[in-house]
Amino acid sequence: MQELAKGANAALAALSESVDSVVVGLNWSSPTGEGDADVSVLLLNSDGKVRSDADFYFYNNPVAPDGSVQLLGKTPTGDGSQDRIGFDLTAIPAEVTRIVVAASRYEGAHFGELENLRLTLADGVGTELVGFTITDTGPMSAFIFGELYRRDGAWKFRAVGQGYGSGLAGLATDFGVDIDDAAEEESPAPVEQAAPEEPVRAQVPAPRTAVAAKTPARPRTAKKKVTLPKAPRRSLADNDSWRQARLFPVSALKSDRDREARATSVLLSVMAQIPEFGRRLTAAFGAPAGRMETFTEVALPYGDTPRRPDGVIRVERAGKLWTALVETKTNGNALKGEQVQAYMDIAARRGYEAVITLTNDVELEGSPLVDVKVDGRRKHKVALRHLSWAEVAHQAQMLIQHEGVNDAAHAWLLRELLHYLQHENSGCHGFQNMGAAWVPVRNGIDDETLCQGDPRALEVVESWERLVRQVCLRLGGELGHKVLPVQRSRRGTDPAARRAQLADRLCADGRLGAELRIEGTPGVLALTADLRTGRLRTSIEIPAPTQGYPLSWAKRLIRRLAEAPADLHVETLVEGGAGPRSTLERLRPEPGNMLPTTNTPVLGFRLSLLKTMGSTRGNAESSFIRSVDEAVHRFHRSVVAYLE
Template sequence: MYEMVKGGNVELAALSDNVDAVIVSLGWASPTGEGDADVSVLLLGADGKVRSDADFHFYNNPSAADGSVHLLGKQPAGEGSEDRISFDLTAVPAGVERIVIAASRYEGALFSELDDLRVTLSDASGEPLLRFATDDADSVSALIFGELYRRGEGWKFRAVGQGYATGLAGLATDFGVDIEDDAADEPAAPVMPEDDGKPDMKEAKGAATVAEQEPPAPLPAVPSPRQHAENAEPKKVTARPRTAKKKVTLPKAVKKSLAENESWKAARLFPVTALKSDREREMRATSVLLSVMAQVPEFGRRLTAAFGAPAGRMETFTEVSLPHGDTPRRPDGVIRVERGGKLWTALVETKTNGNPLKPDQVQVYVDIAARRGYEAVITLSNDVALEGSPLVDVKIDRRRKHKVALWHLSWAEVAHQAQLLIRHEGVGNSAHAWLLQELLHYLRHDNSGCHGFQNMGAAWVPVRRGIDDETLCQGDPRALEVVESWERLIRHICLGLGGEIGQKVLPVQRARRGSDPGARRARMADQLCREGRLQAELRIEGTPGVLAVAADLRTGKLRASVEIPAPEQGYPLTRAKRLIRRLAEAPADLHVETLVDGGMGGPRGTLERLRPEPGDLLPKNGSQITGFRLSLFKGMGSSRGNTESGFIRSVETLVHRFYDTVVVHLDRSVTRRTAPARQVPTK
């Protein structure tokens, strides 16, 4: 992978032959686990400005109608998180000369508070091509990581690393986007390094030689801030950027049924009652998913963009026969996307229930795809892939010129994306919304076998017994298996909760910069052997603090908790009363603990006891209150699977109950100093 320096530029075609579609990942690490940022993309014309506000893609406008840009969202990385963006460079309009890739922080947060700021670019096969890390972000709230720009018939990438103290508003305004905030008029004038017309790449392994002589054509610098005349009329505020079509979402309230009694069941497009075997479940699930992907472009594009597929006409097939030696092979499905006369093809291998993927079977499909020039093999199961720990270990022949990407998709991720579209973001028409609703109903049915992560594995019971009788020793490989299963469970819960509430929910991974995920899991396994506990943290967008989840295998108890800072204004008793009022709808068994200076725990009690006497939360020695810890407890399930009494169901139930009854009532504005909200661009 080519390491870039600030101001450097490189031709993409010199790094790979497969750059019609690329994925750009912006990453960072947070020492506290709470730091985050939002990515944004600006498509600029020859004048260095957006053609319209629709060329500005951010959290309220994540996709381009032509498929050229698609914000894929965040995913956990070894030392923090990464926000990925898919670009179909063949679909970028001819009038767009540059694509600026940036990120911004909000509520007064700065990039200097984050570590390991980096941008990576991968080709359509998922192969990383280049990386740029910046260590001098300083005290800025918006940062341009890099840009893609045209040079002749191809595209180049420039490493920028320039910041904006005025945040998202200042950055967007300078590129011609109208902003609903006066802060957009504050000065900010970073200058983009100009392209000298010569590539800065000295050497790239396996890359073609870049021409030494390239006609100098410096690109425009970042435009300086707009200067408003003293008597200028105030700008009229218009609506936020929207897609061309009105979005349709399903109503939250269920219509009254016309059935005579509750025993009548509504007719379903995808029936599940006749499924009797695993093979039937795999065939039905594959056909249902692929047909909906082909008929609902928003949904199909959302799933395939993460795999480097272009935006185009999609067709899907099942039970396709492909030659392989003396015995033809039949993958569960095939996805084909056509754009500009070119085909992108992926083979699909599906598993349902707790059935694992078979490495030898997947290896065969990878070999077939390589011989036939297909781009990808997609595995689909209830398991969740972990960074640095592939579900299926296959051999990729690096000697082949054509590369095949191996991707994994969890059924939980499929349900998550469907729920985001029909409940929160909307789709093109009501028929598409209905199809997604039918898909979601099918996936959630007990007989479909597509429930997401549902088994803690064979090591779960022996490890629990070893903890009970104190015979589990550090270094036991079964402890590491349990830790990996726990991490998969947490990611599964994040997908489910994020789909329900329409917010980003990610596991927090507090690790040293550049640390290996395997080493982090090994430390957690040692902790499990010593203390008998599993721990995790979830960061939920728009909520104060992080949601901590702990499973104490010695006592058989689960705990969900959140720490919130105390309000900075008011007397101590006023702060306590304000907190109790905010928790009016919380369960009576909620535990509330006062946090005081020095990190020591203060008074504590259940909400049932504290409601009539909020003063019981005040420290008797007059110590300064720094915050409060809110906790809910639940008994741990006994079985390893996702049954009513199972461990997985118990953790899911506790996290969802804690969010619905406690966290949702905690407003940042109540617990933190007043800070400006995110600056939302408008047309």
């Protein structure tokens, strides 16, 4: 990877042959785990201005109709999170000469509060080509990280690193965008949820601006509010024993092979029929925007015995084809290295672009699910990418429940897919097994025989990280918000070294810990699994207000938690040590008991719930995985939701 200094540039074609599609990643981290920023893209003509307001892509307008630009969302990294943007450079209109990539903060925050600001640009097979680190941030609320620009018909990248004190609105205005932030905020009208046996009504995203009909739309940098569907109407069934007819039945699935074949066919057919959904799952893998067709059980020659990948995805654009082979596993079955290696070899020989593995497992940074060998002598490169069934369900849920699609039939089709994926017989349940090391490690902690350096502890740490990422996907899909695990390691830390440290800590104190950052939440949700006591603790720390008196803070907090569980633990955070703590049930009659008897300054409050965790490693009712998922969802539903 070529490191660029501020103002330097690089020609993409000189670095890779797969630059028709590229992915730009913007990284940052926060010392507190709460800081975040939003990315934006502007397409500029030769005058340095947008052609129209439609050339401004941000959280209220994340996808170009022609697929040339797509904000792909955030993914956790070893030291924070990465916001990714996919560009199909072959689809960029000819009159666009520059593409500005920027990020902004909100509510008075600035980039000086974040650390490790960095941009990377990867080619169509995922190889990082250039990197640019920003060190001089200061009190800027918006930053141009870099720009793609045409020169003699070829694309180049320039590291910019220019800050704006006027935020996203000021940055956009400088490039000719007509911002309408003065108008009164309007929420989209509630969308009525159809009865289960009827097609769901499409939830079409509201226009980017709240304006009267026939008035030219102007972007608004205030984030749009999403209105969730109403509760389903009463069913027409006589009783609960009546089963609703489904497009994708699961009753006939008896073997793993049946589940894999059915799940692959169902998913690929829906991807081909719903462009928004298919594009969302493939854009990050370098697929262009275009006509998509999908196939199953395709026979491909390989030595003496043809190979049959579970599926093939093919996208056509401007007479060019992008092809990916798909290998699917369900019901917790593991990938076979020899099988994936064969598909990588076939793809390389036939000029295909990618091999996509799709399983219940969650891939971790620096820890691939299967190792393959790449022949460096081959000119054509093939990307090996992974999807989890939890990610597929998350994307379907985001579209059907929060962002919307443009066709009622597509909305119904997505809902049927989501029902299929969540059915217990489908085998597409996501990560569901803590692994063979789970029971020995718990036993070793109980009898104090687990030693630091034990490789089984590392296996448990990796399984815990997979579980936490899946919990984030599920909670984010339900809320329609970004939910990401917080990583507090320094940039450049080797993921394997970080997990080894966590494994040593597990051996020492018998605890697994994680922190989740939920968009719109005043704090970080902390999750701790104490393997010594068999208890799960979910908690959140709320900083004290900057104005008012401690007694009024306590009363206000108790009022906001009127519907919270009575066994909620409330602890007052004070300077120099621990403050008073009690249960919500005892504090409701007298909130003043939350305050210290001395004049010690109050820094904030910590709210916690305790739950007995499951003991088994699988997906039974008493399982550890299920208990963690339920603990996080219960804490958000009964406590955090009242604080947002």
